[in-house]
Amino acid sequence: MCVAVPAFGTQLPEPLTPEDFIAFDAEQAALGQLLFYDKILSGNRNIACATCHHPRLGTGDRLSLGIGEGGAGLGPERTPGTGDSRIKKRIPRNAPGLWNLGAKELHTLFHDGRLSIADTFENGFNSPAEEWLPDGFNSLLAAQAVFPVTAQFEMAGNPKENEVAGAIHDRIDNAWPILAKRVRIIPEYGRLFVAAFDHIDKPEQVTIVEIANALAAFQATEWQSFDSPFDRYLAGDSSALISEQKRGLDLFYGKAGCASCHAGKLLSDQKFHALGLPPFGPGRTRRFDPMVRDVGVMGESDRLEDAYRFRTPMLRNVELTAPYGHNGAYPTLEGIVRHHLDPDGMLSQWRPEAARLPEASWLSAIDFVVWNDAREMARQARFRDIAPLTLSDGEVSDLVAFLKALTGTVSVTHPPFGIPLTVPSGLLVDR
Structure with missing residues (x-):
């Protein structure tokens, strides 16, 4: 099969199939x-x-x-x-x-x-x-x-x-x-x-x-799930993507550099990268570390060079899985895309209201306390694995359109099993 090459030259992955x-x-x-x-x-x-x-x-x-x-x-x-x-x-x-x-x-x-x-x-x-x-x-x-x-x-x-x-x-x-x-x-x-x-x-x-x-x-x-418009496009159906999605694909695999991490059939390199996402919540850190922070894979490896790095997520059906980031910092695809383009600028503009946190007054003192720790915020600012990149509003819109082309069709609307009416324990099923 001939695999398409976007306008900016990066080869597309092979289609994802049942054999994978x-x-x-x-x-x-x-x-x-x-x-x-x-x-x-x-x-x-x-x-x-x-x-x-x-x-x-x-x-x-x-x-x-x-x-x-x-x-x-x-x-x-x-x-x-x-x-x-x-x-x-x-x-x-x-x-x-x-x-x-x-x-x-x-x-x-x-x-x-x-x-x-x-x-x-x-x-x-x-x-x-x-x-x-x-x-x-x-x-x-x-x-x-x-x-x-x-x-x-x-x-x-x-x-x-x-x-x-x-x-x-x-x-x-x-x-x-x-x-x-x-x-x-x-x-x-x-x-x-x-x-x-x-x-x-x-x-x-x-x-x-x-x-x-x-x-x-x-x-x-x-x-x-591998029946999205993008998957049909990879399988040879050139009409599966509309013009905005095709432009977004070219950006994803070219100028925007998204595919450098969201690579391969699964759209993830399964590696860890520091994006400088806005921190909040109790965090996860190293064992016996008393600080309220999230150090990412360093909590597993205990290596300083791994600090604040998180695993690259797979992207199929990403449209359905908001909010985005390891802590759900951004409620929209546009927000997380713009953060990748300008992590420090977006960090400076981010406000706690963007986080979807059910109200719990007894936890509010912890929710954003890390922002008051100047040294911890400075430590996090030193770790960035993405460089700023300027894209027009139209290009950002095209990237978002492409990400929406990763949404499955039948695999999403008609899964093999669905939600059971009852379970053997007799306990209530969340429906």
Whole structure:
């Protein structure tokens, strides 16, 4: 096949095809659908994977920083709770979309890359669980699935609230058997696991690994998307893009330099870059670091040269996954595009009102406190991996038009499974 070359000369990637994805078992994926929407996997049985990664919200939550365990509602209407059960902290990072996470070439996940395919701990992964991560995961995505359920402010809850959170307080892997038992003693789940996994003869054999493998099979199958106008254009349909989108494509792969990081079939180099995004929220930093800041991949590597660098996101369906950036600093595509063109200028103009943060008065003192730390702001200002670039308003508009051409069609409107009406636990499904 002849791959097109944009006006500025950078070669376009080969089309993304079904062969680029891991093949998962359909029966396991159907089981994973139920688990994904079931709040049984949370410490207090009040939040599901789908609460923060909902298909009606582009597989995210439309918030800059999410409201995890203790909150109520869905998406922009989600509230931080009340009384003793109210949230103690915002989720430090933006909830990423789940599109194409079953791609074979993916090797790193999370904004800071704290999970990757590696043999660091002789179990196939470099992860926060280190040597305590069990064997048997069917993919990187399956390994990822075991971490939100053990995160205090995401799904686990606070110590002394439930047995899951209490076990995690001792050691991360102590919680997984508790969650696995919760699931497998529900008769319908027990039958489904026996039917879906050849090596499971009775429910008592189900572990967190089978749960994670089912979750991965569902997510990878449900949100596989490569039927956008851009994908049709790559496959040879020159009429798939309108004129503005074609001009935007030329800019993306040429003058604007977007493809230097958003490269390859997945539109990501899976590397880490410092963009100087406006900081806010509790942040994630190095272990035992008391400062309110987000140091990016340095929190994983502990290397100064990695400070404030975050993983390049994949871009298919980016139109659906606002707000943008590792902390959701920009509510629009135009905003994040203009930040890439002029990071320091946009930083100086940014205002807290741009952040989508449900009101929580008891957290307001923390939300933007980093801006009062002159030394920390100066440290962040020293790390920039993008240089300013001048584009006209028309060119910015064309770039945004191209980004919208990355939105899938049937893959978005008619996914294989959809949202279940009920789940085996009987808990309420977020719809």
